[in-house]
Amino acid sequence: MIDLKLLQKEFDTVSKKLMRKGVDEKLLEKVKVKFEELKEAKVNFESLQAAQNAMSKEFGVYKREGKDISELKAKVDENKIRIADALEVQRLRQEELEKIAMAIPNIPDDDVPDGEDEESNVELGRVLTPKEFSFTPKEHWELAEQNGWIDFESGVKLAGSRFSVAYDMGAKLERALINFMLNYNAKKGYTEVSVPHIVNRKALEGTGQLPKFEDDLYKIEGQELFLIPTAEVPLTNLFQDEIIPADNLPIKMTGYTSCYRKEAGAAGRDTRGIIRQHQFHKVELVCITKPQESEAIFDDMVKTASEILTALELPHRLVNLCTGDLGFGAAHTTDIEVWLPGQNTYREISSISNTRDFQARRAKIRYKNGKKNELVNTLNGSSLAVGRTIVAIMENYQNEDGSITIPEVLKPYMGL
Numbered sequence: 001m002i003d004l005k006l007l008q009k010e011f012d013t014v015s016k017k018l019m020r021k022g023v024d025e026k027l028l029e030k031v032k033v034k035f036e037e038l039k040e041a042k043v044n045f046e047s048l049q050a051a052q053n054a055m056s057k058e059f060g061v062y063k064r065e066g067k068d069i070s071e072l073k074a075k076v077d078e079n080k081i082r083i084a085d086a087l088e089v090q091r092l093r094q095e096e097l098e099k100i101a102m103a104i105p106n107i108p109d110d111d112v113p114d115g116e117d118e119e120s121n122v123e124l125g126r127v128l129t130p131k132e133f134s135f136t137p138k139e140h141w142e143l144a145e146q147n148g149w150i151d152f153e154s155g156v157k158l159a160g161s162r163f164s165v166a167y168d169m170g171a172k173l174e175r176a177l178i179n180f181m182l183n184y185n186a187k188k189g190y191t192e193v194s195v196p197h198i199v200n201r202k203a204l205e206g207t208g209q210l211p212k213f214e215d216d217l218y219k220i221e222g223q224e225l226f227l228i229p230t231a232e233v234p235l236t237n238l239f240q241d242e243i244i245p246a247d248n249l250p251i252k253m254t255g256y257t258s259c260y261r262k263e264a265g266a267a268g269r270d271t272r273g274i275i276r277q278h279q280f281h282k283v284e285l286v287c288i289t290k291p292q293e294s295e296a297i298f299d300d301m302v303k304t305a306s307e308i309l310t311a312l313e314l315p316h317r318l319v320n321l322c323t324g325d326l327g328f329g330a331a332h333t334t335d336i337e338v339w340l341p342g343q344n345t346y347r348e349i350s351s352i353s354n355t356r357d358f359q360a361r362r363a364k365i366r367y368k369n370g371k372k373n374e375l376v377n378t379l380n381g382s383s384l385a386v387g388r389t390i391v392a393i394m395e396n397y398q399n400e401d402g403s404i405t406i407p408e409v410l411k412p413y414m415g416l
Helices: 004-009 011-020 025-065 070-101 140-147 152-158 168-187 201-207 232-237 291-311 358-363 386-396 408-414
Strands: 122-127 198-200 225-227 243-245 251-260 279-289 316-320 332-340 345-354 366-369 372-375 377-385
Touching (some): 025 070, 140 152, 168 251, 168 279, 168 377, 201 232, 201 358, 232 279, 291 316, 291 332, 291 377, 332 386, 345 386, 377 386
Antiparallel strands (some): 279 377, 366 372
């Protein structure tokens, strides 16, 4: 959640920053009205409390002087009821304000480029040069079917569209990649954590998926439980409502989970293959750190994900997302896009985001800074999306006869 005190104090400045991210000016004006309503409720409550204090002092004087207190007592009792009512109004106004604030995205960093969509993203650099093929490279779904690695029809039979079944070398490659990524991240100082794939509403509110993206989540019928859209949710919320000793920071975690998304806003996109599935595997990086260290941590996360692709000898590029393409909770994001020769384009395989204190405020994650409790910064990113890495390997390592060569670094993981 954004800093409401900052928004109220610097309303015009913060509003302009939020509008860079596409926030409707009418929503911000509604927030402004709610600020005024809450202020009025607080003034009314404080006025009634002041009157109560004054009457209490007068009550003592009356008793000492032996005066009749019945009329004053009636006023005191009546004012107590007004105070209780005023306190309830104040609580409701605060609740209304916070409810609206939960739907407001994070403030983008000042150096995030302006733009409406991915067309305005800024390329930061490229790593490795794409291979030149002596033949027309096939797309991954052709290669998957030809080699018997992925069965799309069985996925539809078992669950529906955008599900698939991996067989033999396809399944082994999937497992090898997960182990390789986790081991690589561990060498870089990230602690491996295994977490539940089901979380409660509070956890999803903490990292910002709820209430805004409820339509894209799979909910357990009759319970306030959801399948996770990413390991970011359980990993970050491990520290929900906690005060972390400063000496324990930074906390660097990595975890593998399956992820589940309805892809409600992606109708008609990537309908073939495994680029956009309802269930997919991902190795995640999550860091919790002091604000002054979050930039260095961010750079380390980007470097870690990029190095995995380099070790796999997969050409890729780094892209700075513009305001219009920035995620709800992100203040700054660098995407890593891998080269897919079958599609003749770069496609996203990782998003590394710094959410600053946005998630920490929602999930109440703090650290002890001397005598004060202050909000941490949280960061998250894919390292990497397993399915998309398989796609990249199939397309970049394909041979003219349709066979696929296994990357050298993965052979020990596959018993080759």
